[in-house]
Amino acid sequence: MLQAIETIKEMNKNNKRKIPEGAPLDFISNRWQKHVYDDDGNINRQYYEMSVLTELRNLVRSGNVSIKGSRQHQDFDNYLVTKEAWQQNKHLNGLTAPPSVAEYLKLKMDALHNRLEWIKANITELDGVNFEDGRLHLHRLEKNVPETAREYSLSLYQLIPRVKLTDLLMEVASWTGFKKQFLHASTLNPPKEEEKSAIMAAIMAMGTNIGLTKMAEATQGVSYRQMSTADSGVNISFT
Structure with a gap:
């Protein structure tokens, strides 16, 4: 390969x-x-x-x-620890869990029992928690985000221009020049101006796994046929 x-x-x-x-x-x-x-x-x-x-x-x-x-x-x-690091620190990597399943389950059951006993003893002092008719009830948490924070968030989003993903890709391509790497399969020429948007849409469709059909429905001015032609007629240059 x-x-x-x-x-x-x-x-x-x-x-x-x-x-x-x-x-x-x-x-x-x-x-x-x-x-x-x-x-x-x-x-x-x-x-x-x-x-x-x-x-x-x-x-x-x-x-x-x-x-x-x-x-x-x-x-x-x-992703693995190097052999050198393991030799230096293996004495610090003792198991924190019991070696047998039975001991592990007993440890967890004891911890759960102790926690339930603590809740039972302190149920009247816990805010938002009560025990009625044999059932434990938790009160719904109220929204604590200030309204001013929400207003600021909305105002910030309004400052951000709404752009199409294809237009964003085109702008990034103008910075980096990566569009020049997509050469025509037979002529080896870079894409023409009218072909660039179809190529960018095809890249997004294949890169996000949504497919050409859905991308054509979501992108104005670019059809399934244009993306299909761009996808099959473009040759990536290995440079």
Whole structure:
């Protein structure tokens, strides 16, 4: 998989359009085989890259591939205590729970019994609590947020402009330039101005798992067909 990514990076660097001989193929799953190879047995670059992205996504989600600098997809060993730290502090990590289930349950039952006995003895002194007809009643908590705080909160929200998520993505893209990484699958050109909103909407639809249909219903001026075309015709540049 990593060799395939390096192959694609090298192709993009040298502006090559044909998959070189000897490119890694072992990772391609059975469902991608019929797409990657054309009728003449040649490798289709677009489908080859899509198969690489799909398998890479699956490996990242399963934890078999980690991403440096990522908090969600970091190396699994980073979640564990290092061997050095364990050797230094293992004497401080004694178990706080009893070793057997029976002892643990007895400890919890005793604690619950003691707490109930304390409530029984102090029920008349507890605010908002009473015991009637064999049942324990808790009074509803009253709202204690000052009305002025609520008014300030509403006034602050009114200062924030209402923007579409696609427009927000477009603005962030203008700062970072990441939209230039979405190249056309056949021409390798960056998206045209009229294509950018459809690409941003497709990114949100796939990134939030709401799908293209619901995104088309929630986004004015961008149709399902436009997002579908953008989703299938865009090639991410490995740079």
